[in-house]
Amino acid sequence: MRRLTMPIILSPNPLSSSRIGLRAVIRASQTYPVAALAARAISTSRPFARQSCFQYSAWGVARPCKASYIRNTQSLNPHSQLRTLFTFRAITHYIDIPNWYQDAEGLPFRREDLTQKEANRIFPSNLPAPQANLLLKIVHGRRVAGTLDDPILARNTKQFRIIDQKRALEYLREHIPVDEILMAGLRAEDELKALEEQEDAAQGVEKFQETSPEGSPTSSQEKTVEIPTGRLPRKPGSDSPYGESNFDKIRAANIAKREAEEARLEEERKLREEELAKENIGTLQTQQEQPRQISEFRKRHMERATSDLEAPPEMPAWQRLFPSIAMAGLVILGSIGFAVMYQAPPSSRRLWPDIPPAAATCLTLIATNVAVWALWKFPPAWAFMNKYMLLVAATPRPLQILGAMFSHQSFGHLFANMFFLWFFGTRVHDEIGRGNFLALYFSSGALGFAASLTHLVLWRGLVCTTLGASGGVYGLITAFFWMHKFDEFKIFGYPPDPLSGPQGLGFIGLILGVHLIPLFLRRTNNIDMASHFGGMLAGALGIDLARQYMDYKARARAERLNMGLLTTTVEEKDISLAAPVEESSSSPSKR
Known part of the structure; x- marks a missing residue:
């Protein structure tokens, strides 16, 4: 061995064809300094990490043939890393739900909204991107708020098909882990506490009505029908008769942490707006908000190169x-x-x-x-x-x-x-x-x-x-x-x-x-x-x-050589045997 x-990784021969070839190219390109410089750069370059080889692009559904500026589509994974001023993390715990949360608006599940091509990969009905992002935000908010099975909130998503709601839930469960059972339990605990407070308040109102001379509630006490918000009112501190529990302390700490994070995000948003006003576009989000303008020349040829198909042809x-x-x-x-x-041609017929x-x-x-x-x-x-x-x-x-x-x-x-x-x-x-x-x-x-x-x-x-x-x-x-x-x-x-x-x-x-x-x-x-x-x-x-083919050709060549040598040897023997006969036949005439 x-x-x-x-x-x-070099082959056993010390002077491989790659080295000899590069030297010949450099010698042949002495009259072309640019070519010689490129050849020397290739010959002295070092290998570096393997790049992505076959590249996919997602223009195939609406535009199966796209121009040369096709780029790789972003992964659908909401946790993909983006080079922005700060990293985004989706809210995944019930106690972190912000005060502005509404079921009709939901919670953001990723830094940037899905594009239409990404939405088509999730929803089979080709749901428009704005509607797809809204549905995903609503479903993600319900998972965190523990209201997935609340029938009252169904009116906020009645415009979406049942299959689209199921696909949205499957996608979020695959990419954003949330302990839905734990969130529902925390929600139930808050609902029970809210019911107890309502009962106490109702008893207080009854006592007030019994002692009030008017005997009827004021106009401010009349009930009004509201759109279901999917959240419960929160109060700082705890009104438990057992005092403040460890869970209440954790909740208060998380609320303070969330408020500080919201203040920081608000400050960064104002800074980005100021940068945008100064035309200082440096982040990924602002670059996407203001895409690079394409010249008329490129736009014309891009339209020529783009297919008119709205969907892939139907065929098995x-x-x-x-x-x-x-x-x-x-x-x-x-x-x-x-x-x-x-x-293989002879050397005289080769181009180089x-x-x-x-x-x-x-x-x-x-x-x-x-x-x-x-x-x-x-x-x-x-x-x-x-x-x-x-x-x-x-x-x-x-x-x-x-x-x-x-x-x-x-x-x-x-x-x-x-x-x-x-x-x-x-x-x-x-x-x-x-x-x-x-x-x-x-x-x-x-x-x-x-x-x-x-x-x-x-x-x-x-x-x-x-x-x-x-x-x-x-x-x-x-x-x-x-x-x-x-x-x-x-x-x-x-x-x-x-x-x-x-x-x-x-x-x-x-x-x-x-x-x-x-x-x-x-x-x-x-x-x-x-x-x-x-x-x-x-x-x-x-x-x-x-x-195997090279071995077969080598064996055939060896057999031909052996046959050629054998034929040559037989002919030489025949000549050597025939020579004495000729001499013996010619000797009587000499006599």
Whole structure:
């Protein structure tokens, strides 16, 4: 078992194609200072943390094809961290309910209201965003106030459908934990105390009426019908005959704490208003209140690139999946055929004879990805890019399987994928050749997008889109470690000798663990896990097929060489045997 010692992860050969390729590019680009500077920057850059690979966006329902400014949607988790002047925490305890609380208005459950796209993901009836936020606030307030089962308050939510109320309650229970039983118990305690006070007050009124000469209540004592508020009047202190309890002390402390927090929030609100008046927009909320103005040029091309569909077309899942999956199958079969038929050209016919084939192949793929990323910054190209360079779950097209492999909308996403493509791609290329390398790369990308589309259509929903080269890149990474699954690696020389480093299988397990942990924890993110898993599966299977095919070709070549040597030996023996016969036949004539 051999040991590989390398900074980060290096192949056994000291001068890999990546280094030789970069040196050749630098020499060839001496006449172009900018290109030379970029090449040197790439050659000396350090790897950094893994970026998000496949990115989702939620334009798929109303606008399945959107322009290049598509950004990741915010998570629906109300506790997601936002960079604001202060952090927001939803009220989750009965004793923290503010005095201004009304059931018809509810309590805020997150810092900012839901957008329409987020509301559509919660409510199947596509409830308008303002109504959805109001319903969620009312339901959250009832959970904290302990009035979920109060029939008197139903009149405040009679305009909402029962299914929407159930979905709102399910969403809040999933994201904002509240002990509803405890809150209802505290509410019942206050209601009992209020009833006792009302009975005492009623007895006092009866005694007053008996002694009053008028014998009838004044106009101020007449009863009036009020809208149910869902809260009980609170009085500071305690009127219990047993004195002030520990619970009353805790309540008084919480009331004082809440009043101080409300005063602080009010002061910060005034400061934000002053900043806004001075046009000093610095927080996330004020930036969202005043969005950046879009030029007429970008707006015109954005409208051209936006679909007119108001909802995804109605069709069965197999009809939406079959054309794209069939396209992925054709790409895989075509890649296998290319690997079988490919013949490496001689050095005289290569475009860059001074650059190793592995470096030339990876540089071509990187240049293609960079060119497509640049097209996303060019508004006239948005219509074409949305149609063929972005995999849309609502309206998939077969050619999107190929186009999305080269498409990135953010530079961080592009740089991370291209770095690992160069780092691992050159090493895999050196070991299996160009034909097998390209077949492995395209097959991993195609299978990754087929798995991603299946996951989006059947489980995650039609509101998502995906793009990026991560499926192919993860296929190459898995193929490299699968080829060296029993070889030992060292990272920056650690662990030191005589300790052994982790094997290739260990790195594959680490990659799987990084992907599986968020799934078990049920954390929402914008990473296309299905595409990564599909690419890794294609990489492991594809490298085995490539190695078997290479072994088969090596055996066939050896057999041909052996047959050639055997034929040459037989011919030489025939010639040596025929030579004495000719001499014997010619000797009588000499005599």
